Amino acid sequence: MKVIVVGGGVIGVTTAYYLAEAGHEVVVYDRQKGPAQETSYANSGEISSGCASPLAAPGVPLKALKWLAMKDGPFSFRPKFDPKMWMWLARMLRNCTAERYQANKSLMVPLAEYSRDLLRVLREGTDIAYDELSHGTLQLFRTQEQLDGIGSDLAVLDKFEVPYEILDAAGCIAAEPGLAGARHDIAGGLRLPDDETGDCRLFVQRLTELCVERGVVFKFGQKVFSIDAWAGKVQRITADGPGEADAFVLAAGSYSERFMRKLHQRLPVYPLKGYSLTVPVANAVAAPVSTVIDETYKVAITRLGDRIRIGGTVEMSGFDLTLHESRRAPLERSLGELFPGAGDLREAHFWCGLRPMTPDGPPILGRTKLPNLYINIGHGMLGWTMACGSGKILADMISGREPEIDISGLGPARFWG
Template identity: 85%
Template sequence: MKVIVVGGGVIGVTTAYYLAEAGHEVVVYDRQKGPAQEASYANSGEIASGCASPLAAPGLPLKALKWLAMKDDSFSFRPKFDPKMWMWLARVLRNCTAERYQANKSLMVPLAEYSRDMLRVLREGTGIAYDELSHGTLQLFRTQEQLDGIAADVAVLDRLEVPYEILDAAGCVEVEPGLVRSRHSLSGGLRLPDDETGDCSLFTERLVELCAARGVVFKFGQKVFSIDAWAGKVQRVTVNGHEDADAFVLAAGSYSERFMRKLHQRLPLYPLKGYSLTVPIADVDAAPASSVIDVAGTVAVTRLGDRIRIGGTVEISGFDLTLHEQRRVPLERALSELFPDAGDLREGRFWCGLRSMTPDGPPVLGRTKLPNLYINAGHGMLGWTMACGSAKILADMISGREPEIDISGLGPERFWA
């Protein structure tokens, strides 16, 4: 079967890999000149299955009231006269109940765990290297109130039998020795020992090479203008010319919603801008050993080879890709406060990208109303975490195989009512 994948980020390329492994003829289109040039380029680097959680959570509405006044904090809201923005936010608020948070997190964690397992199988089978580490991740709490607030998350981890450790301040320093220099007092942490880290962009670039060796054709620098459907199914994509196929996968991140809208299928996907800062390590002993998530600022500080990546801020501003310098402040602050002198901030590379978000949290994964069009989008801040699992599931679906995990609640049909 010939399959066209629209999107050359980590989601699109992993989808192409598993489709090729299943024996399909695969063509990937992306408007950028190479792979992983948008949201996948400089994310926080975590494969954080145990941390997989929806943005929509109890307490979020109170935080949202503060966003308008925030100028240099980890959250920023830039309101616009954009009906899609306000409709999406209204859906987010409806998902901020304790019951919905538990239900949505319970969908996300198994997918993330499965994805991590698929990544390990891929790595062992191909030898792909991407500055990977398997040292776990640490959610860090500066106050006792923050530490006491993890009961709901821990309940989900217990029910799904996900390994974790609740650490006191000394335990946090034991797993992350660089924290001994922290300029903040620490109350404790939640460690997920099975989580991993790695350079998503490097992984995607090297996976493109593996895909090409398996016959996948990549057409970079070619913008898909439309996905054309008639007679009840998708027939072709329009680029400079036209190309037809038997099946089509939409993995275009934040831009997937636009394609779906043109096909008269509305999905509540909306872009949230994330920022990151990548700095060279200045003092190895002071640097993080793996990845530390500062819960107070929702910023992750991650070791990637000889670099440190600080990322994870959220800005609601539509498709605006302006690199606002004030958004650099919380990233620099997180590194300076938690790991003083670990990295050379003068050499930092500042970046932003758009992450495709659903209002409930889980991605949109599965067959659309058109029987030969599939979607793999809406992973939000967890695209790297969920990439391999989502891709394997979609390849199984297209190949007529039953996915290896229960995917109920992940499909686009949950938004059709």
Template identity: 65%
Template sequence: MKVLILGSGVIGVTSAYFLAEAGHEVTVIDRQPGPALETSFANAGEISPGYSSPWAGPGVPVKALKWLTMKHGPLVIRPGFDRHMWSWMLKMLRNCTAERYAVNKSRMVPVAEYSRDVLKALRSTTNIAYDERAKGTLQLFRTQKQLDSIGGDVEVLKQTGVPFEVLDPEGCIAAEPGLGAVREKFVGGLRLPGDETGDCQMFTERLAEIATAAGVKFEYGVTLTGIETAQGKVTGVTTSAGPGRADAYVMALGSYSPIWMRKLGQPIPVYPVKGYSITVPIVNASAAPESTIMDETYKIAITRLGDRIRVGGTAEISGYNLSLNDARRDTLIHSVTDLFPAAGDISKATFWTGQRPMTPDGPPIIGLSKYANLYLNTGHGTLGWTMSCGSARVLADIMSGRAPDIDASALGPQRYAA
């Protein structure tokens, strides 16, 4: 079967690899000059299945009001006259109940855990390298109130069989020795030893090379201009390089997927939530993080990537806006220098922003659209890197007429039909 994939971020490239592995003839188009040059370019570097949780949960509306007033708060809302923004936020608020949180998290963790296993197998068969580490994630709590509130997450981790450790300060320092210099700044942590880290852009570029060697065609610098349909099927696309035809199509355009799905008459509740990162060269390896530390107060991830530290965070709801905001950089610098003051050279930090494609309930959208040959793989939010390989393998199985290894029935766009 000829498959045309729209988008060459980590979701599009992993989809291409696993579809080619399943025997399909695959072409990928992207407007950028290469893979992983938008949202996949400089994310936080986490592969954190155990930390796969919906943003919408009980207590979040009250917390959001507090975050909006914090100098270094994790949430920024820049309201505009975009009805899709307001609709998405209202849908998210409706998911802020204990019952919906439990359901949504139970849908996210299995695909994330599966994705990590698929990535391990891929690494074994291809020897792909991407500054990877397998040393876990440490969610760090600065206050006792934060530590006391983890019961719900711990229960879900138990139910889904995800290994975890609740640590006192000395346990946190044992896992992350670089925290020893700031012992007084935290009260404990929740460690997920099965989590990994890695450079998403490096992985995507190298997997694209492997996929190319396997026969996948990548057409870069090609802008999608139209999608043609007839009799319940996609019949082709129009692009800046001319028409494109295939037997099946994959929508993997991240935050731009909902724009095209609205044009196709099947709106999906995906909205861009802007994130920021800085990348800091390490000058003192012993004072740097070993893996990923989640600074719970500021919702910032601090990750070791080879000889660099990637610091990522902030949820900014401001539409399709890629301007860099100095206040957000200051927040990232504050978090990393507060916890790892001697680790990196902040004067040489590079600053980046990207748009995470978020669903209001949390799980991604993977499966068949209302068109008989158009499939979706989008809406992964902050977990695109974490869920990429598993999502792609599930999609390849669905498109090949095989039952996926995990139950993906609740991940399709049909869950929004009501």
């Protein structure tokens, strides 16, 4: 059948790839001039299935207040007169219980693990290259209190048999030798050896080329104005010209909520802005080997070939894409304290993007109330981690096949109960 995908980021393009592999005729629409020009452009580069966790967690409300009081804290709130902002925030706070955290993380980890495995199969089958490494992730704790607080995460990892190591300071330095020069004490770390890294934008660009070889048509520079439905199903999209198909996939990130609202199917997806710095490696010995997550500043420091990507911070400010210079400080500080001299900050590329967040944490995958409209959104900070799995699940559903993992609890119906 013919399928139209709205969105040319990592989620939309991976969905298109698996749809084409399943034998469908696929057309992708995106308003940008090429693939991965928005949220997928310069994310932190980590494929961290073991670290797949909801933002909504026990203790987060109090932590957020402390972070707001910090000069360079990992959280920034710019309140607006926007009912959707406050409604989303209220729903997120209701998920900040131990019970809800466990349930939501238990939905996210299997999807992330499945996605990582599919990415490996894709890489082996196509020889796609994107500055990828398979050296694991190190979640670094500067205080004993942080290290002592990982019990609930370990319970989920044990449940799904995800390999991990708990390291002391010496073990962290053995895994990441560049930490030997750290200017801050290290209490320990949680190492996830099966995690990977890679340049998301480069991956999407090269996957787009593979999609074209498989017959996928990309209509870049074409903004989709509406998804038009009547007679009980979607009939077309309206862009620069009408686009008709048998099935439609909405994978437009934070902007997907607007389309769904016009179809009278409200979904609580809200943008939380994240920032990154990309710097050239100045000293390879002092640089990270893979990804190190600085738990104190909620910053991920990732090696991407001859570059270092420092990504993090959460800013709640609606659809504002202003690059606030004050948000550079926690990124620069994290790199400077953990890997001093590793990167040339004078040559840093500063960027921000909007992460499409659900209030409970898991993405929204599946069929909507319209039988030929499917949705693949809400991955938040884990779009790169969950992309292949989410795309394959949507392709299987559209093809009439049962997904290979249990996806109950991931569909949009959980918000319509």
